[in-house]
Amino acid sequence: MRRYLITLFSTLMMLGAYSVYAQVSQRLLSRSHTNHATAKRPIIHNVPSIGPRISQETAEKYLPDAPWAVNARAKIRADGLHLFFNEKKLVNGNTEIEVSPVAMVWMADEEGGAEPSGKEPIVIRAEKATFVFDEAVELSEIRTRLIREIRMIGQVLIRGDDGLKVRGSNFVFSRDNKNISSYHPIDFRFQEHQGFANNIQINLQMRDGGAYADNPQVEAIKDIFISEHLEMNLKPDENEPPVLVTCEGYFQYRFDSQLAILNRDVLVHRTDKTGLVDSLTCDTLALQFGEKLNAIPSENKTLGGSSNLELISLTATGNEVIAKSSANQLEAVGERLTYLLRENKLILQKNRGVEIEYRGAELFTPRLEIQVDDHQQPIFAKCDGPGQVKYLDKPTENSVQLIQQSVIPAILAQANWQESLTFMPDANSQGQLDLITLTGKAVLHSPVHQSGIISNSIKVWLKRIEQETPVNASTNKSLSQEQDVQIVRTLAEQNVAVVSPYLEGEYESLDIHFDRQSIATLAALKGETPETTDSTDTTTSNNVASDPAGQTGATEKRSQLQKIPKEPFKIDATHLTLQVVHDPEFKDVHVAHVKTEGIVKANGLIEGQDDPVHLDGQSVDIANGGEERQRFHLLGTDERYASIRSGEMRIDGIDLFVDRAQNFSRVMGGGAIEFPVKSNWNGDKLQQAQILEVSWKEQMRFEGRTAHFVGTVRATIGDSVITCEELKVHLDQPISLKSTSMTIKPQIASIECRDRVRFEMNHYENGVLIGIRYLDVWSYTMNQQTGAMNAQGPGTIEFWQRSNGKASLGLPQGMMGKSTSEKTPAKKSGWDYTRITFAGHMDGNYLKRQGTLHDRVNVLHGPVSEPLSRFGRDNRPPQSVWVQSQLLEVALREVPKDPKKPAEEQTPWSIEVQAKGNAEIEGDQFLAKADLVTFDQSNQMFTMRSLENRHATIWHYEHPQTARSRYDVKMIRISPDGNILELDRTLGASGSR
Template sequence: MSRPSQSPSIFSSRWFLTVVVAAGMSGMFYCYSLAMRPLLKSPLETKAIHAVGWQPPINRPRENREIAIEHLSEQSWAADAKYQLRNKETYIYTNEWEQIEDGQAIRFHPFAMVIKSKNGKRPLTVVAESAYVRFQSKFSPTTPNPGKIISGALQGAVHIKGADGLVLDGRNFSFSESAQRIWSDHNVSFAFQEHYGKAMGIELELIPDKNPKKGSMLEVVGIRSIRLRRNVDMHLQTDTKKTDSVKPSTMKGVAEIAKHQSRMVQIRSAGSFDFSSTDNTAAFLQDVQVFQLTGQNQYDSLRCDRLTLFFKEKKKPLKKQHKNLQVVASEKNLPEKKASERKRRFQGISSNLEFQRLVAEGKNVLLISQKNDLKAKMNELIYDSTTRVVQLLHSKNVEVLQGLSQMRSPKITLLNDEKNRVQSVLCDGAGQMEHYDKKTGKLQFAVQWKEQLKKFPDAKSDLDIIELKKDVLLREPPRMMGLAANYMRLWVNRQATSSNRQSTERQSELRPQRILAIDNVAMLSPEMQAETDRLEIWFEQRETLPVAKEDSQQTNQQKQNKRTSPLFSPEEQPGNSANNNDKTLQTTKEPIQIDSKLIRVRVLRTKDGKQSQVAEVWAEGKVKVTQEHEGKEKPLSISGRRMHVVNHSEKSQNITIYGKPAHIFDRGMHMEGDEVHLDRKNNKAWIEGAGLLELPIERSLEGEKLKKTEMLDVLWKEKMVFDGQTANFYGDVSTEMDDSRLLCQHMEVQLTNRISFSETANSKERQKTEIKNIICQDGVKVKSREYLKNKLQSLREAGFWKLTVNQLTGKSIAEGPGWITVWRRGDGKPMRTSAIRTVQANQPVKTKKRKKWEYLRVDFSGKTSGNMKDRFTTFRNRVRVVYGPVDKPGVVIDSDKLPENAGWMRCKTLQLTQHEKTKTKKAYLEMVARGNAELDGNEFHARADSISFDESKDLYVLRSIGKQKATIWRQTNIAGDYSRADAQRMEFIPSRNKLKLDRTTGLQGVQ
């Protein structure tokens, strides 16, 4: 997914505007202050005036001449001026003076003045065609104090120079004590250090002295404000370091200074420039334009209707006399007399101001940076140097365009660092960002929000964070990707400081490194769709993707099944123009659909950003995953509490799903467990812990063909491994189908065909899958029921060490020790025929109420083998059978306490054959017991080498081998003594108490 327009990178340029005025504006004020102050401080102010003479002197003081030669070299007349006056560090030169206006005014022509600096810097020089001063009373040489000055002027061309490159050129500067102002209606030009400018007209509003000192000639204590009336043009140096080629001493005027400027910022206004010393504010009015040259024919510019600058007094550093002495903190610690003298000082424009705040206002405030290809349009721009905060405001939307990216928001706030680089961005209110492709001009990336966007550095990494709030929608049409949430965070590369063009272009591609989306999150991509409460995505850069995608050409069926998503409404689609009206994202492939509380995604992305692939997915909380298959096959469906997906290609994923339990449904198969693993590439599934597997089968557990496909349920407690054809189950395994259940500790189920977990075979190639073998061992138990018209007919239970059943052939093998128990509904007669009975009751005693259920249990220690189709079974090693009638299923007969018509039989092997019902015979059972066979009932007991039973005849046949004899003990009368009979062979029908002997060897008792 590409980077989100790097809206913050829109402000990645150094904000020239915040540096401009902060770096140079305060210096311009020094120019006004130092140039105008001499006009207000007349050299005739003091009582002691040292005049060379009011008549042309014969010898002039040498010092006066040297001062003029050094500092007034451009005024050749000054060194030889007729009149030269000195007052401490002030020197005045003139050739003519005259009293006018009835002696109240005096005019000097020409006029030059030098005021030496106490700190050794270049002195201040003032030159004018003439100087005019009017006093309150008549002026004469004998009256050095004619009262206060009420007006004055520097007439004609005026040229002022001072330290740090101070220059002021103008005409006709006038002073009025009553109006408390100084002004000139002519063009003025000025310079200070590396700054210079010009304007039409200047005006200084003065601060009157409310408590003038007695004898004071000038009742002014300071400058209240300065105004440049119109057509203001200022050039300010953002780099305060002077170049070696420019020296103030060699400058001959403003024009020469202008040629040597570098890194200048130009501020122009059609209206006035006003500065107030009371609140230290400066304002440019009417069509204000700010320019800064950033390269060859490249400018940064700001245009507005009003530009206001706010300054504040710098805090003076504390002076330390000694580390052990107290620090003098303020004037409060000075003697009272000195403090009062400080208050009397002239309050000019402070040279100790520092820039504080800037406000640009207008109907259309326009900020342009050609170097950074940036345009911003707003109603108001505010910059605070203390907090380094910039605010862009508009009644509707601030519009910012940088290169191929654009942003809109009602209020944009930027926080800069100490080097004036943007550290954080805040957009309040609904807004949006868009980024377009450089070659095609098509929309590449778009994001919109309803409440707020915030960009700031990540304290835990070298990335920046973009935070968006409320109804956030992020779209990337070329990749058909979209993301929506109520809250979103994007981690992006920190903006580059390099001016290298390639670096800048790479930065402008705006690709995120991480994404966090919270609350009502929806995601759409060709590979995955998701809905969640929290989504986390992070990207890893690769030279190439590890596995190439499958053929991406669309089949006709895919084209017909082209889908649209209701989650997003992007304006751009692949192959469409920028103004396309299609409002849906479309895709032709069936992506994985994931729904959960939390989703984490790891994405691999090539360095050029043109290819990306989902590498891993983690999901937590009510996880539900679906993916459609080709044709009419049932889709893959996964559900659980947690899920981990490792994606290798479109058809190769490793999926682990955790739950209580987790479920996987795929092509009719169902797996369930707390930890389900699915390797689609290797076609392997396994479950750690307890679980369930359901497989579609065509035969019952007994191998009988089913009328319709049914599900075989296999449950276990420890583990299951399934490769699509063979499944192994461990720990308390149970199998259920219809009315049958099989239990064991380890079960192996083998299928006739391999079930595929991928798309490698189409529907026509797949064959119906049947169970071939079921192998159970360790604690095998079988339980089944038979019903006839919803009425229970029989209940069978069995237990073995191992059981193998081939469902296709019907062959089965069981290994003991084991047992089989059968409860079968009878006809009310003792030991009538039943599917698995081996003997009949040996006493024909009639009861008042015959029991309707027959009980049979066979125990053995060896193996059993047989065929379910042929209904033949052989039991081996220590076989024991208990039988008899019972009231209901589940009732067990104790061989030591046989009830009426019950009995038991023991032998080494037992063969059991079940005969199906025919037209002439009912279903019946035959069995043969061999090896030390014993038979016992309530009224008889028998033993022989072999005992056979034919249920259809209710006949027992006892045989002996060699010299061994078959023996039977029985009661012929109720409560009578037992009689004994020995023979080589005997036939016995218990129901009729009939005994037939062959080759009898002995009789005892009544027969």
């Protein structure tokens, strides 16, 4: 369009009216050709001789279309003017001379002996001409000072340099009005350009009167004015179609300001070889010319103009300035269009907003500024003020049907801003990328994707990709060689909010990097098969195409999108960076990588999960390989752990990593984990799953079946707690991070505890605390499936059990002494306390209800008033017992029910205890030493035996401060209250008072 406009207005500058005036009027009105001439030339009073030979040669050379001029009756030569006519007539008292036919040839080269310039002379032919003088004259007395008017009557032909031809009628030069005019239609041709107009007038700036009365001069052309209908066909290039320019008002060119104006119903129109149209319409079109910046000064300047002019700006104004380009699918509507040619800058303005449609996009802004390079490619654009751009659904095969149904095109994408939108090459990409910046409550919205971003500032990086020309493409270059624009990156800053089916959140900055891949690559990345994806798209497309209701293209695109998740993934963070992989048409979108900075909270469904995932931390890094291939890396602090939670499983930590595909997680530094289990630490199955909670200070590894914790570990199930420095928990079935739900509730298969192990276990019955157990050892292992258990001492075991509880802990109730006056057992309301220490190790089997303690075993057992109350051997309360041995074995036997006893008096279990190796036992009324001490709860009997040739000794007394009786025997049976029931093979006895 720029080339066409330049050609148009350069041609207007060279119209025949201007050329005729520039060379003819100065010869008729002035004896000098140049403004800078100072030497006065003598006035010629006599008319040159008629019929000079040079005039005949001029006629033969320059008037081939007027053969009569060669033999014209009058041939006059004066100041380079050759005048030819056959008939003359003096009228109006000799104040007018009529000549006919008339031809004039102005040879500028002949004046003053100037060297030939090589330019064609100005040739004028007319049917008649009337020279009007101020006073009566004779032909031989013609003086230029006396000419008042020249009327060229009938058809007039003007020819000049560069193929200039002007045809018209009744041209008049008026000295009084200082103009040359014709109020009749004219047509013209200049080089390859042609056109026609009505009512042309050339206004002159003249020096006349006073000192110039005898030698009037034209200083300059003030302006050229065409007052009615101008129409031109411009031919910019041999291979280019013509450009049509029309103006229904007036055309004016002002030489002082070098400004051209076309007014009212201005149209610039071009139809290319393929029938596509470019056009510009406006009320007023102003063109500003200026001297060429690198022009060489011309010595042949003509009055009123310069051959070194060039168009420097174009301004179109009106209620509606409309620019259209069918080839570029462009339509722009504004109130003011300015094109600065030297800067290659275009400015569109409209108070209520410029409206632009470009290849499926609609732009609305009060002011648009565009700058292009020498190849007409945009290098800068800016929209000032509140604006909007929409990308509409492209026409499909059903376009005609949709138009007939008046279906409004769907909006594919939309951008809004309150301050500005700018477009420029990105300086940091070496010209590879373009940068679009939106400021002031910027909004990006895609209805077809149900997605939107709002922010104070949004930047979008684009990459242009030249598309290959298809074999059957149109010959039109703009259509067959389109550019594909690829989104590379989007950066939103300050008060960012995002809403979409895939992501929601608020941020200080959001940085999205886009990676366009083929459908096959994207399917492989997501773990899908390309064949399935393609067939689905094709089926959907065919269904839409055959839909008789004529659904829009947006519906077709929407139906081809990937499956929308049940709910978006919500991420609130200070800074969020996303890597998004998409197919070439942006139908399928896959978030491949997520990275955050600052405090982050996130939750949402991951593909393949029924329960949402909750994330919390100082930063989060998520790699999404599709399906179950996600890797999470979360960072926290000592004061605020990062966490990931799905269903009833939760992992907290300072440095937390989870790999769903490998079913692996680890935490470096402190952390905690929670997940449900169906058994307690003893392996007992629970009616309802309880949460296993574990915390640590150094590290954790979890691999489905096994969890390994290191550093100040604390593990809790219900009211039971384990603390140690290292803990391994093995489950009977893996907890799958890939499973669709957390319905799997594993049982504990085994545990391994090392370094300062402590168990704290509370037992409840019907919501009432009935027992407490503490275990302190160096290491502890237990296989809950086989029941095998092992502990490395030195260790301590402590029990608190309600006296009337049904479940026995540790040593039996029968080890408590009872009064001799009591004939029937009474229910006690207090607590029993048991403390066991050992220096070696402990082993046994929980399922078999048996255990063995080794090396310096000590047992204290007796009543206390409340749980957690303790006593030592030296301050044993009444009805307590102390046992010491090198080995202690405990076994729990099931007792058959006795139908003769009430249920409340029966116990389902009976405990057997056996102490070996230097065993000692001390009760309220006895102290005994033996190689072997046993207790059987079922018959409430202590038995003490000696082995080999040793003997057992018992001291019996009513009270520790009273006299004692001693018995040395091989075997003793004694009741818990101290009554000796049997002595076997007594070796000696003694007594004291």
